[in-house]
Amino acid sequence: MKHASLVLSIGLALMLTACGKTNPMLEQHPDYIGNWQSSTDTLKIEKNGQVTYKHNEHQDQKTPESEVSLTEHSDIKAAITQFDDNSFEIGQGELGKSFKVDHAPYKENGQWKMQVNGQVYTKK
Template sequence: MNRLFGWMLAGCMILLTGCGIEVPPEKAAYIGEWQATTMYLLITRDGSVRYKRIEGGVTTSVEGPLKAFDGDNFEVGVGPMSTTFIVNRPPYLDGETWKMQVDGVPLTKTAE
């Protein structure tokens, strides 16, 4: 019985990893590695997202698939376990540097 449960759990995890979406072409500027002193955000073309933020001595981390865009904001996670990132200012060019503001934090694109 325990083996069956293990195989079922492994199968569910494999299915859940494919629950994300790719970044739509009109949101391609979001793709890349974004950083600030207290925040790190990586969005890949295939819709994988990695986020880390340090605030008030507490570190928050999120890793998961991109679920959807809602205007400029985007949602990350699987099923009911998801997080919405509020994009105060979508990606824009400042001279030759890409910038964006997420959850009130100004970010600079450091890599594609």
């Protein structure tokens, strides 16, 4: 029993240590780390490389003959699998998402902004 507790304690200590480290892919790009918001998306990039992406878009289309309501929702939480100056990817395959960096993080009027996949995000 003591052996199992010791192994569990060591495992927890290693996990907590790993959570505090910056992902090697983000070490050269620390400005990306944080909570970002656009008009339809939220993008949370953690220093350990975990990314949470949420997309919510609602559109109403009315014509004389019909009324259509469209809702698009995505919710992805995955690790960064690729990162460079032009793009980054999270997850893999159909369970992943690619982000094209149109404009790397920059300061504008005292606020951090970046443009990804054609959308401007502001750091919160």
